[in-house]
Amino acid sequence: MAKKKSDSDVTAGGAEGSAPAKPYVVLARKYRPQTFDDLIGQETMVQTLRNAFASGRIAHGFMLTGVRGVGKTTTARILARALNYETDTISVPTIDMPGLGRHCLEIMESRHPDVIEMDAASNTGVDNIREIIESARYRPLSARTKVFIIDEVHMLSKGAFNALLKTLEEPPGHVKFIFATTEIRKVPVTVLSRCQRFDLRRVDVPRLAQHLKNIVANEGAAADDDALTLISRAAEGSVRDALSILDQAISTSFAPETGGDSTVTATAVRALLGLADRGRIFDLLETLAAGEIASALGALDGLHKDGAEAAQVLADLAEAVHITARVKAVGPDAAGEALALEEKRRAATLGDKLSMPLLARLWQMLLKGLDEAGKAPNPLAAAEMVLIRIAHTSDLPPPDEIIRALGGAPERRRNGAAPAEGTRAGAGATAEATGDAATARASRAQPASPDFDLDLLPEDDRDFEFPSDGSMMDEDGASDDGDGVAATLAGQGPSLRPLNTFADVVGLAGDRRDAKLKVMLEEQTSLVKFDGVAGTIDLYLLPAASPDVANDLREKLNKWTGRRWIVALSKTPGETPIGQVRREREAQEIAALKRHPAVAAVLNAFPDAEVSPVRRIARDRDDDSKAG
Template sequence: MAKKKSDASDGVEGSGGLEPTKPYVVLARKYRPATFDDLIGQSAMVTTLRNAFASGRIAQGYMLTGVRGVGKTTTARILARALNYEAPGYDKPTIDMPGLGAHCKDIMEGRHPDVLEMDAASNTGVDNIREIIESSQYTPLVARTKVFLIDEVHMLSKGAFNALLKTLEEPPAHVRFIFATTEIRKVPVTVLSRCQRFDLRRVEQPVLAEHFQKIVGAEGASADADALQLIARAAEGSVRDGLSILDQAIAMGEGHVTAAKVRDMLGLADRARIFDLAECLFRGDVAGALQGLSSLHRDGAEAAEVVSDLAEAVHAIARVKAVGEEPAGEGLTAEEKARLKDLAGRLSMPYLSRAWQMLVKGFEETARAPNPRVAAEMVLIRLAYTSDLPTPDELIRALGGGTVSARRPALPAGDGGGAADQRQPLNSRAAAQVAESFDDEAGDAFEFDDGEPIGDDEDDGESPSAFPVANPRSFEEVIALTSAKRDVKLTIHLEDHVSLVKFDAAAGSIDLFLFPEAPPELPNELREKLNAWTNRRWVVLLSKEAGAPAVGAVRRQREAAELESLKAHPAVRAVLEAFPDAKIAEVRRITGRDTDTDSESEAV
């Protein structure tokens, strides 16, 4: 006896042996709803069930579907409790349950003899369903209704579903079926048609955060509002997932939950730092963007999550721009709302749409890349370098002879940018970019006067007069540039195998019609080489109808006309008559002679 007494007294440290230690119950179980009033975020379902019970229109089967942790099994148990609620003054099924009835505790704890729970994930066969069918023929032992609660019902085999159909359609009066599933598409239509279906919604982030605040207070702990918002955001509408994270956060913070500790625990990126990173990308600051990514990665944020958070930031900006601050500001702090509003006012919707598409594609690349951080860096570099590309509508206006926007937004930075919608002719902007490029990369001193580059005479022996082809103002100058670059193949194609439809030097656009002899990749080749040679952006478009004749054909026609004109000259005609076998091999234009005409020609 002495030994037994010693065992009892040593069972609880610090309790004096008077009480046994109570096992810890996680928050997800401790605060599981017991009534429909305790359910959060499912008001539509509760209203429907309340009206149905009040009018006596209780179905023989219910199908509860929704994401994990949203409350399917809990709702099923509350529904089973409502069907069997017995208390003074309550002798029929009711949604309103003011206190514990005769069967409530056993039902909520899953041990009532007339409420049979089955996990279809481990009981998938026909034999398991046959047991249910046989049991349904007997009246309840102590309760009003025998309830069969089948969780993860989509896991049942095809034979088990078929065996259940007849009993589900015409069950005994004392039997009700409640099914729960996360994969509603895997449930046969024949089963769905015999049940009333309720889709449990994801719980909204503000509702979850408010719910977590109440639980934190009940636990005697404290939590910052931002921390609860982060937990609600990470839960993605799942109450159980959120409570599990909150449980861990309370333990980590020793009773006080802070946003910083939640971020460290979950590997989340600070939203303010995400906005800083986004602004670097919007203004084309590649170095700042890569430094921001490196800082976030060093502090524990995953590369793919950073790209995902950037996409969410772009989405939030687009929502604010489209519908205003209030509808788009759920779960955001006042500071974040102000920042979103400021960004939305300075960024265009086409640009935001393009950034969103690039980030979504980039997230897929990062998620499957062998080195996610490297992949994320490439995503940021691409996005930063496309920050000043014209949007499709601006490109259309540019092709019509207008100007395009300098798309790189002038966000707050030390580089002294201008207004976000500042417009300037494309050739002037290109000239500035060329100047910057030569200054940074080549170290050569170049100045620009009205978009024209001026170089010194010592650069590869060419004089400044040779440079206009570096910024061609006509299609002929484009051909001259390809010839100067000794790209013979491209020059021949441009001279003889294309028809010029439109040339806009200011917008940097060329509209061509390809003859059959031209290769289909010619437009892309021309665009890429012009971009490299001129240090500005060009757009080469294809037209369905021909425009001007080929440059080479026009030149040959002109030369033939000149040749015929020369042959008609008295002196040339006399030479040809004196030498019948002679022929004119080449016509050379004489320059630098003081003549009365603009130019003179001599025949050789």
């Protein structure tokens, strides 16, 4: 690994009677790559540039993008060095740079007159770009190519970008532009289209950990593999972040009493970063899965006292749940190289105890809890409430078991009405097989009565009556068999409701619990034409109606009825909307009631009394006493 020599060559005054001591250079600068071979994790970009240089197809503009610390500025300097690489035997641009050329040292130290670096964060205006444009007119002083490196290019103003466009599109032959940015979406597409874009990738955890291991060996220090993995994971793919953390971890592990370095351990790294111990996180997850609230809260309090933030504990718990689910799904060997062996073992053990639905539930609750902890004035209290909820719900059965335990929908209704028919047919066949013809006929003739619990239905749906003939009657007196209504309530299977009028279509939308569509049909549409036999509906949309109501109605009618419908829009208004008709009818009924002598007497006695809309009561079709 090449080192930046100039940083270590600078000297400062030392103690009395001693030679000047070299100042310490942080690892992020000391191990900054000097050639393309030193870059890690960017093989695709390096191969593309290597082929371009070999074939002479070198672009005049390069756009380097990626997260912080992946090497954008360093790559720009190496690219400028490759463009101007020159030795006694090499006088053309080349990717292979075995040693320092005539301009290499000055370029890498940012002091070459023909390689101009500009920080767009502090030079955002048009005047700064005009200086670049003016300088681009002149040939380089000593190098082969004049290179302009603009870092954080997305910070340029709109005017600055516009001023740069013409020169960027047709620059002089001796000029190259290299841009670097972390916010590629803020760069205008007019600039992007004039450059070759290279996305520098995050370095994965195993590769970054190996890189840190090599640096630790070069520094004469020692570090556990788990500690390096933890640092690599905390760096989130950024090499500079990883080197900064490693630098601090080595300093933390220094033992002055022994006069030498000690080993960097995972415990020391967790304490340094304020991260919770992974083993303690798995212990906390097991405690939560067992429903032990007191132990879980005590573990959270202990982690918080040791320096772990409450939100970080929840994030670590979510990561532990993800690791457990991943190991349970694909096995420890395929769970990823970024996991330590102990993590894989704990995740496999925990995965054997927890079901996948429970892990999915824990994941969702922890994600919601993370959001709550971020907004709460006391994150620790929010985290405790999250753990309490998780512990209380850890032993809950799945929703379908809860419904069956409460007397809800049996298996046959959740699979549609067909099993019910099969059950009745099977009962008849069994009776016939035993030779009891009368019993067989009775089993076929007598429909099974609905066995779901009305308390589980919405309040508006509890007015269904169960006549003795097995049919079901709604509040308007329309009859349907039990399996048809059960299928309608479950939202499965074609509807058995006859669609003779547009009001029947609105009623079907209500049966299917599509309140939005029902309201739109009642209040925001005017019926122009309805033909239930041909399956055609013409509607006029009122000003407040959604333009998608026709397509929505057509698709849902096709699904609900099992036949093809055509819903067209008319430019001419038709009938009065159903909702308005209903309100006018109710107003007339209330007015008629108020004229009744008994009601009038009550209203006179109680001036503040009001007559509410009358709810129609379902009646038996064969009971003439309820007619009228």
